[in-house]
Amino acid sequence: MRFDNHIVLALDDLAGDGAVEVARQLAHGLDAIKVGYPLVLTEGLAVVDRLSRVAPVICDFKVADIPAVSAMIVQRAVRAGASGVIVHGFVGHDSVAEAVAAAEGMDGFAVTEMSHPGALDYLQDRSEEMAAMAREAGAAGIIAPATRPERVSALRGIVGTDMVILSPGVGTQGGSAGTTIRAGANAVIVGRSLYRSPDPPAALQALLDDMMA
């Protein structure tokens, strides 16, 4: 996957038709569309195929199971048309490696850090170790929060320049697209502030302008 526009559209709590419509409106400025379980459980995996006709789809399934089951989940996402799948790093090297291998040439991204308060309980202390492990496991990239750009920079130092960093948390959660990209992310993941905007294309353009500033 390429991230030339530096923007991934997250579609979290829309219904299928609404999701496809907003994706089409914004397709010219997107690198990918991220879909999670709320949408997929409502619409079925067929929504991945529908959206993949608009832009490459990353299934944000935060896969976190034993290796054999993680692989089964990733395979189902890829066969449904996903170009990427997000897995959790904390389940360990074998689960991440088997999930990445099951992506069959598509991209596996590992969560190494999250943006909510509870992420400080058990995850935060281990994020740099998990980033190094994800690299060893063959992940195409990692997920690191735009709400903490200094963490994006620190993790860039660990994963090097050939891995992708995708950063959620821009917009409603308070992160800035421009700051996050300048801190080292390849793309920001933006959801509600785009699809709940009264004028989504204008909101997208404002993000693109922020990154050019």
Added chain:
Amino acid sequence: MRFDNHIVLALDDLAGDGAVEVARQLAHGLDAIKVGYPLVLTEGLAVVDRLSRVAPVICDFKVADIPAVSAMIVQRAVRAGASGVIVHGFVGHDSVAEAVAAAEGMDGFAVTEMSHPGALDYLQDRSEEMAAMAREAGAAGIIAPATRPERVSALRGIVGTDMVILSPGVGTQGGSAGTTIRAGANAVIVGRSLYRSPDPPAALQALLDDMMA
């Protein structure tokens, strides 16, 4: 949920009709049926409703997202007919609490420990803290591996007698049903060694006998 038979049937990689058929064959000796994403992604959430007519269903979605998204996932499982949902403890107190609250009176179970080798990387050291946190968050129970019965006993000491412990890892992975129940689990979670048996009812009876020994 009650666990009087001490057995939860896991249906991991069956198709929908096969899953319903094996569940019906074994219903007399089951407390619940655990379904995960491999089955739900293939069949859709409707399979939860179908299976819930045979026995109470626990959705093993290992939910591990930010609180708002974790809640959305749990709500979809419960509305589909699930009596319980499995979430990950490692995402922290707020995600677990919000997921448990979203279960709307159904049972939330928290994973505090896993059985694969990679679980030693980041999870194992924090499992007792996570068990205590799950208790505070209002979880109905925790998941702890039958492959390590001494860990089941240790976690029982933390969660007390009013929380449920469900233990996967019996059968194909090497754990013993009798040993696990005597170590303090309320039920063992058994999959392949039941549904791949040439005679599933006989395999179930052997498990029940092992627990009576």
